[in-house]
Amino acid sequence: MIITAAIRGAVALAALALLTGLAQASSDALVSTDWLADNLDRKDVRVIEVSVNPGKFERGHIPGAVNFRWHTDLVDTVSRDIISRDDFEALLRDAGISDDTEVVLYGDTNNWFAAWGAWIFDIYGVDNVRLLDGGREKWEAEGRELGIRPASYAQGDITVDEADDSIRAFLPEVVEVASSDEPAAQLVDIRSAAEYEGRIIAPDGVNELSVRAGHIPGAVNVGWGNAVNEDGTFKSADELRALYAEAGVDGSEPVITYCRIGERSSHTWFALSKILGYDVKNYDGSWTEYGNSVGVPVTNLAGTVWGGQ
Known part of the structure; x- marks a missing residue:
């Protein structure tokens, strides 16, 4: 009876710790527009816009915000890769970010690339980062102030960690999961049903394509x-x-999210990891890498094989 009681106590403590951890993940992940409006003048808060569409920031932005351009500032401009540790540290310091700075990220299209930015912050061990819930659309819809003057801050002194690849999936791992009878992770394709089924390769008007359709x-x-x-x-x-439970994803197994180039999937990565506390990796190579790779298995429900034909 003593052993049984001890085991029950340990299980109860473990369950409490899990629930506490999940609640912490949810409560720390986001800030509201009201919170941000009330805290804009704090010197230890830095607001960063990461939008998909060029020119949005210049036409008006949350006062005091700094602009990070996803296609040049947050990537390696020579290799297809995320920004290097040293360059990321320099970027943050130029934005006036120090180790005690609280960072709020926001962007257009429901925070697609703001979530991608949050993923990169996480890779380099910068913890005090949250998303503005609703992004710039909600801020604008509420009639809140926008500024046009670029902000300038004194140099920060933040030090970032080496890259943590435990939240990033690479092609060999994904192929292993796709080819295994007992996969080590669950794959979540967050694209449209038409992309997933192979009826189209990508949404209209995008430039990043693969030669194969499907998932x-x-x-x-x-x-x-x-x-x-x-x-x-x-x-x-x-x-x-x-x-996600309806699709069989309940947090009991590690998860890998993917889309076309890794930005939409980072939004789901954020929801699953930061709000729900699940163990999640984002596969930023996504379908443009996987669908162009030789020798990888592909499922196509629409019957198309090559170039969408």
């Missing part, structure tokens, strides 16, 4: 947009948990 074998399809409300804010933790 990675074993992946389930939960469109990234299902995670947000009409105003672009994230659904509640309970709603998100139910959404």
